[in-house]
Amino acid sequence: MRLLLNWVLSALAVWIVSHVVPGISVNGPVAALIAALAIGFINATVGLVLKVLTFPLTLLTLGLFWFVINAAMLKLASVLVPGFEVRGFFAAFVGAIVLSLVNSLLHWLFKPSPKRD
Numbered sequence: 001m002r003l004l005l006n007w008v009l010s011a012l013a014v015w016i017v018s019h020v021v022p023g024i025s026v027n028g029p030v031a032a033l034i035a036a037l038a039i040g041f042i043n044a045t046v047g048l049v050l051k052v053l054t055f056p057l058t059l060l061t062l063g064l065f066w067f068v069i070n071a072a073m074l075k076l077a078s079v080l081v082p083g084f085e086v087r088g089f090f091a092a093f094v095g096a097i098v099l100s101l102v103n104s105l106l107h108w109l110f111k112p113s114p115k116r117d
Helices: 002-020 029-053 055-060 065-080 089-109
Strands: 024-026 084-086
Touching: 002 024, 002 029, 002 089, 024 029, 024 089, 029 055, 029 065, 029 084, 055 065, 065 084, 065 089, 084 089
Parallel strands: none
Antiparallel strands: 024 084
């Protein structure tokens, strides 16, 4: 159930970002769900490998290079998912930052309360 909630919240974050950031568009809720799934899968595979390989550069830039990697992952997801479009690197860069913030906010708002005994 928690996995389904995370997926829906991530799709909602993608939809919100498409309305806030110029250059990012989503054609409907199904495309947002698929985009959220693709972004999560890409970040868990390719993104993880890139973050490990570029760790020294990330240290030199005090973590700012991770925004570039996240932008590249967002752009890659837009290439793979029909109905999800990211036009240009600047839109991907800003979109990755806004997506992180919106996703964190949504997960914080809808976080299930811990079980109490």
